[in-house]
Amino acid sequence: MNVTPLARRPLSCLKTSLLRQARQQKMFSRSLATEVQAAAAAATSKTPSQGPDQNFFANTYKTDRLVDKKTKSVRSAFALYPPPLAAAGKPLSPPSTTNPVAALHDLQIKKLDPTGARTALFARTREAAKVGDILLVTHRRGGEPFAGVCLSIRRAGIDTAVLLRNHIGKVGVEMWFKIYNRNVAGIEIVKRRLKRARRARLTYMRKPKHDMGSVAEFVSAWRKSRRVFQTKGAKGKAAGQGGQGGKKRK
């Protein structure tokens, strides 16, 4: 190629010009046409271990495949990965359409609330507790039962919780209770709101203007009414239980 300029050049540069020529030739040998082969050789070195998948590739990636004439093995310019296999060697089934989180919540709720009473108490039904109702939560692990106005119900599967607000000695106290908690021995409706609340969260009840104050009198009145039923004997007790409606004891 460079023969003519080479003749004119001084002798000392002969070495460099020769080297340049050699490099150019090497460049040609590395060009695209051969690169495919080089990559394919690398790919075929992996394929023998894959065994039955070879056919699969041959069928699916027809555009990319290169069949070696001597060895009859499939070559490709691209890296080929086998499809994911399950434990039994079969291809994986498509993912299920059911929501696994919801399924887990159902499972846990079934475990923590076998009777379904807790779920029913905060379900979206007429009989269920709603925001604005006065609820009484009894703790299994000591402490006084906490009563308060239900400000909001956070429905979140197993994490469903209620926010109760009360005044204890002039100080407002708010507590969140998880309804499926085992430590929560029972949740009872002390008093229902007269009219349905038109908000989902009654945060305005924190303001002094709307604050309900202490619910102690409602609770004591409710206790008194229950005691009346209890002292009257089993028949009266049953009537009392029925009359309260939506009450839950466990």
Next chain:
Amino acid sequence: MLNCIDNSGAAIVECAMVIGQKRHASIGDRIVVVVQKQRDAGAAGMAAASGAKVKRGDIRHAVVVRTKQKVTRRDGSCIKFDDNACVLINKSGDPIGSRINGVVGMELRKKKWSRILSMAPSQA
């Protein structure tokens, strides 16, 4: 600024620092406070007579008993009070006042403030 809910003579105190940690204080944590306002309703005369235990400008230790910030318990329940309140204690950890009027958080039990808990009229 916190309310002081014991009968030590302080009504409102200011938190100067939290003792033993670099974070904010929560229920049951010890803090250093400066007494900003004395309880003077009736206590003015009493303060002169019996000598209120603390005066305005005093620097004291205190235990936080209520917080506006929600405090999460181990079982997932949360408690939140409408104000921040504390009880004054001396350096050795005994309460300065002899009575507490107001609800205190149950977290005090976990942090070994049983004397304050037993003085409190109610716990939540």
